[in-house]
Amino acid sequence: MTMNPDVQLADALPEVAFDVDVVRQDFPALHQRVNDRPLVYLDNAATTHKPQQVIDALVRFYSQDNSNVHRGAHTLSDRATVQFEAARVALADFIHARASEEIVWTSGTTEGINLVAQCYGGSRLKAGDRILVSEMAHHSNIVPWQMVAERTGAEVVPIPVTALGEIDQAQYQALLDERVKIVAIGHVSNALGTINPVASMVEHAHAVGAVVLVDGAQAVGHWAVDMQALDCDFYVFSGHKMFGPTGIGVLYGRQDLLEAMPPYMGGGEMIESVSFSETVYNTLPYKFEAGTPNIADAIGLHAAVDYLGALDRVGAQRHEEQLLARADSMAADCEGLEMVGGAPNRTGVLSFNLQGAHPSDIGMLLDQQGVAVRTGHHCAQPIMDQLTRSGTVRASFSFYNTQEDVELLFAALAKATLFLQ
Amino acid sequence: MSNPFGNTITPEAVIDTLGFFDDWEERYRYIIDLGKELPSMPEELHTEDREIKGCQSHVWIEPSVVEGRLCFAVDSDAHVVRGLLAVVLAAVNNKSASDILAFDMEAYFQKIDLLKHLSPTRGNGLRAMVERVRQVAQEAMHRAGARQSLAEEPLVS
Numbered sequence: 001m002t003m004n005p006d007v008q009l010a011d012a013l014p015e016v017a018f019d020v021d022v023v024r025q026d027f028p029a030l031h032q033r034v035n036d037r038p039l040v041y042l043d044n045a046a047t048t049h050k051p052q053q054v055i056d057a058l059v060r061f062y063s064q065d066n067s068n069v070h071r072g073a074h075t076l077s078d079r080a081t082v083q084f085e086a087a088r089v090a091l092a093d094f095i096h097a098r099a100s101e102e103i104v105w106t107s108g109t110t111e112g113i114n115l116v117a118q119c120y121g122g123s124r125l126k127a128g129d130r131i132l133v134s135e136m137a138h139h140s141n142i143v144p145w146q147m148v149a150e151r152t153g154a155e156v157v158p159i160p161v162t163a164l165g166e167i168d169q170a171q172y173q174a175l176l177d178e179r180v181k182i183v184a185i186g187h188v189s190n191a192l193g194t195i196n197p198v199a200s201m202v203e204h205a206h207a208v209g210a211v212v213l214v215d216g217a218q219a220v221g222h223w224a225v226d227m228q229a230l231d232c233d234f235y236v237f238s239g240h241k242m243f244g245p246t247g248i249g250v251l252y253g254r255q256d257l258l259e260a261m262p263p264y265m266g267g268g269e270m271i272e273s274v275s276f277s278e279t280v281y282n283t284l285p286y287k288f289e290a291g292t293p294n295i296a297d298a299i300g301l302h303a304a305v306d307y308l309g310a311l312d313r314v315g316a317q318r319h320e321e322q323l324l325a326r327a328d329s330m331a332a333d334c335e336g337l338e339m340v341g342g343a344p345n346r347t348g349v350l351s352f353n354l355q356g357a358h359p360s361d362i363g364m365l366l367d368q369q370g371v372a373v374r375t376g377h378h379c380a381q382p383i384m385d386q387l388t389r390s391g392t393v394r395a396s397f398s399f400y401n402t403q404e405d406v407e408l409l410f411a412a413l414a415k416a417t418l419f420l421q
Numbered sequence: 422m423s424n425p426f427g428n429t430i431t432p433e434a435v436i437d438t439l440g441f442f443d444d445w446e447e448r449y450r451y452i453i454d455l456g457k458e459l460p461s462m463p464e465e466l467h468t469e470d471r472e473i474k475g476c477q478s479h480v481w482i483e484p485s486v487v488e489g490r491l492c493f494a495v496d497s498d499a500h501v502v503r504g505l506l507a508v509v510l511a512a513v514n515n516k517s518a519s520d521i522l523a524f525d526m527e528a529y530f531q532k533i534d535l536l537k538h539l540s541p542t543r544g545n546g547l548r549a550m551v552e553r554v555r556q557v558a559q560e561a562m563h564r565a566g567a568r569q570s571l572a573e574e575p576l577v578s
């Protein structure tokens with residue numbers, strides 16, 4: 001496992017060994033009752049809760065340092081700018097980028113993919129070119145490619161996925177030829193939890209001259225990703241799925257590619273000089289950051305990265321593996337439960353159906369029992385339509401979940417089954 | 422018609438029964454059972470034009486006019502949603518268009534402590550179904566205004 005470049009284990013030595021009961025104390029939202037039951041939060045793939053450290057960072061910024069960045073001639077603006085840029089450096093370190101210029105702030109995964117599709121795809125693609133997109137991609141890693149394909153005459157070609165919910169590697173390699181200019185894949189499937197073999201897929205794509213965008217939305221909350229080990233060209237993720245605030249995310253791009261791309265939006269911050277005869281764009285990464293950025297949430301995301309940095313991530317990851325293993329074994333013993341996907345190499349997600357029950361029924365009956373899950377097609381309709389009738393029930397785990405949460409999930413499922421017979 | 426909704430199963434009866442239970446299990450069991458009492462909707466009526474869009478589960482609705490009253494056949498592939506549809510039908514089935522428009526659905530759902538299911542974020546189709554029912558009633562009112570009475574006819578939207 002340690003040698004697998006798709007799943008990097010944190011290399012820094014932890015200060016304190018992972019203890020879920022201690023860690024849970026950092027997350028105030030976990031400690032509440034819902035429908036008169038203790039909350040069992042198993043919708044972490046949708047968004048994770050925030051540790052107090054992140055909440056405090058937001059409060060601190062707004063109550064002490066609030067100011068605009070890169071432009072004020074005063075102390076508060078300096079403080080805000082220093083923190084904002086320190087956050088960029090922290091994020092570059094966090095994903096092991098080569099330089100902080102490779103870190104572009106976005107509002108989240110969705111904006112990151114749209115930016116690459118429009119700026120990179122829009123300027124490079126032409127009729128006859130192909131964009132390979134995983135069949136189990138999130139809609140946000142499908143639709144932007146369809147939009148740019150329509151504009152440029154390129155073609156979006158799905159990469160088939162097996163019944164076990166894994167990208168069919170043989171078919172993927174067969175699809176790779178010189179027509180393929182872009183490959184868009186997820187690091188981890190949000191609907192099924194499958195971990196895709198990104199590093200080897202990147203290698204194959206590069207062999208035919210294609211660039212690869214990896215949607216890391218579901219990976220960054222589970223382990224420390226490494227841009228240099230993955231060697232992908234673009235990597236995008238959202239802060240809110242890794243214990244940070246909503247509305248902030250990162251586009252990592254290889255510096256030479258970002259340099260060559262035209263800007264996304266025009267406005268302030270993204271220019272070096274403006275005149276009616278000639279406007280000169282700013283350098284990286286500011287070229288892609290028109291307007292006042294999301295300063296507070298970038299600083300909040302830095303706090304999340306620091307939080308993870310101080311955590312025993314190897315221990316946390318082992319704990320998550322134990323949760324999923326327990327969930328898998330209870331699922332195997334649960335009569336009428338049908339796993340959807342269920343690839344051996346998975347993280348954080350149990351996607352399933354109960355015979356004779358609609359996922360929405362299960363979701364409502366679990367909610368009554370304080371158990372929060374997501375139901376439906378999880379914004380991944382192509383793969384859900386292929387593998388299911390009406391989507392699935394998805395329980396998704398984070399390191400702050402407990403073995404008891406898993407047990408409560410199955411107890412709640414047993415009760416729901418009784419209802420629906 | 423043998424449809425008990427709006428006849429023997431009234432909103433008052435639903436409010437009474439639900440008020441009697443004190444745990445969620447009894448409440449949801451009752452709601453699911455109520456859904457089982459809905460007259461079955463023939464499979465061939467499960468068509469796209471009868472479907473309410475934007476729900477996680479499928480929800481279908483087929484309005485008609487019987488003896489000057491609006492009747493609704495409804496169905497869903499999810500049990501709880503079917504039950505919630507039945508709760509709505511108790512209030513709107515076999516009623517005149519003006520009775521339907523005068524009925525305060527939110528207050529009714531508030532009384533039975535199910536208001537969250539009518540929230541726009543729920544995506545279970547219940548709210549859209551209620552809006553569809555009101556729209557049908559409104560159209561029926563307009564036509565009745567033009568013709569003085571509701572003709573016995575299927576309503577196609």
Ligand SMILES: Cc1ncc(COP(=O)(O)O)c(C=O)c1O
Nearest residue numbers: 108109110138140190215217238
């Ligand atoms: C795999 C994946 N990609 C993209 C997204 C979109 O992320 P956001 O809504 O934060 O832009 C999600 C979130 O649901 C996701 O799970």
